[in-house]
Amino acid sequence: MTDRPDPLLQVLHTVRTLGYADVPRIAARAGLPEDSTAEHLADLQAEGAVTRSAFAGDSGWSLTEAGKAHGEHLLAQELDARGARSAVEACYRDFLPLNDVVARACSDWQLAELGIGGKPVSLEETVAELRRAADAWESIEARLVREADRFAGYSDRFSSALAHAEHDPRWITGTDLDSAHRVWFELHEDLIATLGLTR
Incomplete structure (x- = not known):
């Protein structure tokens, strides 16, 4: 649309x-x-x-x-004027398992950085886990963009953050740049605001 x-x-x-x-x-x-x-x-x-x-x-x-x-x-x-509610709800349901993956990967990374994680987590493992979520999200975003243009760009931003993270781990969860965690947080907020949900 x-x-x-x-x-x-x-x-x-x-x-x-x-x-x-x-x-x-x-x-x-x-x-x-x-x-x-x-x-x-x-x-x-x-x-x-x-x-x-x-x-x-x-x-x-x-x-x-x-x-x-x-x-x-x-x-x-x-959303209702466009008749897009059911399509966006379906995309949100497909987003939720990926959200669990991203939240866990970012949390494990932050704990490991603080030295309080249950197991050591490497940068390569973390980026690989997040990249799998990024690959799965790409097709969901394409479906969303057909309903609302504003959803375009999250996939590119998330992938760009991961490319940076391969050489600079701040790009995983940093709050002072367009990190993977920040991009995903904004995406989640966009979806729940659109559907009138809470986290």
């Missing part, structure tokens, strides 16, 4: 999937100019849907509970 998305919903949903981000990052992920993104954020703030906070020289935007509920309502309307 290639309907032109509502830019206000785009920005609202992007803030939801990112969790907390500044204007340049929101604009880049939403595919919108920074100036119009800032204007949309100001409008959403006036509506009580987003809030801006600053701490230790860092500032960013996040969703309010009202904004979360409003976003889910708009996404549900969009």
Whole structure:
């Protein structure tokens, strides 16, 4: 489905999937100019849907509970108008086993890095496990993109993170870059927001 998305919903949903981000990052992920993104954020703030906070020289935007509920309502309307709910639900069911694989691999890696894991886990094993999930996700994403364009790109971002991780393990779970864990987290949030679910 290639309907032109509502830019206000785009920005609202992007803030939801990112969790907390500044204007340049929101604009880049939403595919919108920074100036119009800032204007949309100001409008959403006036509506009580987003809030801006600053701490230790860092500032960013996040969703309010009202904004979360409003976003889910708009996404549900969009999904039902397209007649895409059953297709997206089927994709989500196929996503869940892969989510278990990714969550376990990332958790095992983090524990091993801290020296508290039950067994040693190598970088090669972790990347290989995540790559199997990436390969399986690729076909699911293709099905999702037929229902909503915004789901495009997760597969490429996840695979790119794994390529980096082969030489730099920060790309597995790092929070300061587009790591495999971060990309997968955003994908999961995108799916549950679209379907009005909780983790």
